[in-house]
Amino acid sequence: FNEIKKIIKFGTKKIIKTSSYTNKFYDEIKWLVSLPNDLKVYAPNISNFFLVKDSKDNFIEYDFIATETVHNYFIANNMDEVYWNKCANKYKEMINSFLKYTPKSFDSKYWKEQIFWMYFKKTKDRLSIINTYPDLCAFINNEFVYINGQKFPSVKKIINILDAYMSNNAMNSVFDQFFQKIKDRICIVHGDLTFSNVFYSLEDDKMIIID
Numbered sequence: 001f002n003e004i005k006k007i008i009k010f011g012t013k014k015i016i017k018t019s020s021y022t023n024k025f026y027d028e029i030k031w032l033v034s035l036p037n038d039l040k041v042y043a044p045n046i047s048n049f050f051l052v053k054d055s056k057d058n059f060i061e062y063d064f065i066a067t068e069t070v071h072n073y074f075i076a077n078n079m080d081e082v083y084w085n086k087c088a089n090k091y092k093e094m095i096n097s098f099l100k101y102t103p104k105s106f107d108s109k110y111w112k113e114q115i116f117w118m119y120f121k122k123t124k125d126r127l128s129i130i131n132t133y134p135d136l137c138a139f140i141n142n143e144f145v146y147i148n149g150q151k152f153p154s155v156k157k158i159i160n161i162l163d164a165y166m167s168n169n170a171m172n173s174v175f176d177q178f179f180q181k182i183k184d185r186i187c188i189v190h191g192d193l194t195f196s197n198v199f200y201s202l203e204d205d206k207m208i209i210i211d
Contacts, residue, residue, distance in 0.1 A: 013064035071195035
């Protein structure tokens with residue numbers, strides 16, 4: 001559902017990204033362009049964007065990132081321990097920078113709803129999206145799947161478990177305990193710091209996150 005174009009503009013390589021997934025893409029652009037100035041070092045250098053709620057014309061344009069994603073380096077297995085140690089340290093530095101930005105006012109009800117959405121509702125929604133891919137339907141809809149000879153619950157079974165947990169009073173108690181433990185760490189978050197969304201350059205010790 002995402003489309004990426006590479007262009008040359010005034011002698012500089014650029015990326016233009018569009019998406020048919022309008023709600024998610026709107027949030028993505030808004031997050032990137034709204035970052036505090038000292039956190040923009042972790043974002044691509046944005047040169048242009050269009051942002052209107054529910055619009056299919058939204059786009060973001062930024063400088064081409066001249067390094068591989070951490071995911072590609074991991075899969076290729078062509079980086080040594082020095083790279084991975086420095087990369088891990090940069091992750092930690094970035095997350096600590098995010099932790100500096102806490103809510104100006106604290107409404108427990110509001111933040112409980114936000115965290116519930118992030119950790120439970122969002123997980124369920126993303127798992128449900130996988131069911132729209134015909135090649136994965138059997139993998140999703142069987143009760144169990146086998147990966148490398150090991151038995152695992154299918155995506156459908158995981159969704160059913162999440163539904164049961166979310167409607168269970170005991171789960172509400174568990175969630176309350178969870179909230180009490182993390183409420184002092186509510187801050188700016190990326191929400192999907194998977195290796196494929198992260199670029200890290202060892203040469204200049206620079207980390208950039210996308211998506």
